[in-house]
Amino acid sequence: PTPSIEDKLPSHLSFDQARKLIRSIDINSPAGARDKAIILVILDTALRAGELTGLQLNQVDIENRDLMVTRRKVRRQQLLSFHQATAAALATYILRWRPESDHGELFLTLDGRSLTTDRLAKILYQRGRATGIHVNPQLLRHTAAILKRRLEEWDAERIQNLLGHSTGHMTRHYIRAAGDEDLREAFRKPGWVDKI
Secondary structure, eight states, rough: OOOOOOOOOOOOOOHHHHHHHHTTOOOHHHHHHHHHHHHHHHHHHOOOOOHHOOOBBEEETTTTTTEEETTTTEEEEEEEEEEHHHHHHHHOOOOOOIOSSOBBBSSOOTSSSOOHHHHHHHHHHHHHHHOOOOOOOHHHHHHOOOOOOOHSSHHHHHHHHHHSSSTTTHHHHHHHHHHHHHHHHHHHSGGGGGGG
């Protein structure tokens, strides 16, 4: 029997694939700087495509490394933090390459227009194709949640909050995708009992 939709685990990139994707981007061009910042923001904050394209320049605080996102599915605002690498990529894009524009959105097309979700998907597809990796906004969102679980040891509640889920139902899929490998890895690292 085929697995039900409920049993299907989210597809995601491995850490090595995510690193390969990021490292393939030359930030010494407007498109490269923008695209690297986009990918890092999604990998760090798990924003949905519409949340990313709707993100306003004045909603991002690089110095404090956080952004205020409007969660469209649950109709609320949420403050999300991001890491130094994302802050550096955003600073490079905003201060050096972001086009002058009357549009308030953070991410713009190269000619200064608002970035649509369709255009975002095309950008990510092209970046992925250049490295031999199929990439789309949802895949990066899944990757963010799963790698935060695996590599940063986030619990289910933090993952749910990151994803902006109103219930834990969908979050369980991400926790399962991180799976038994997490448990094995957790016991390979020194634990509190090793300090007795």
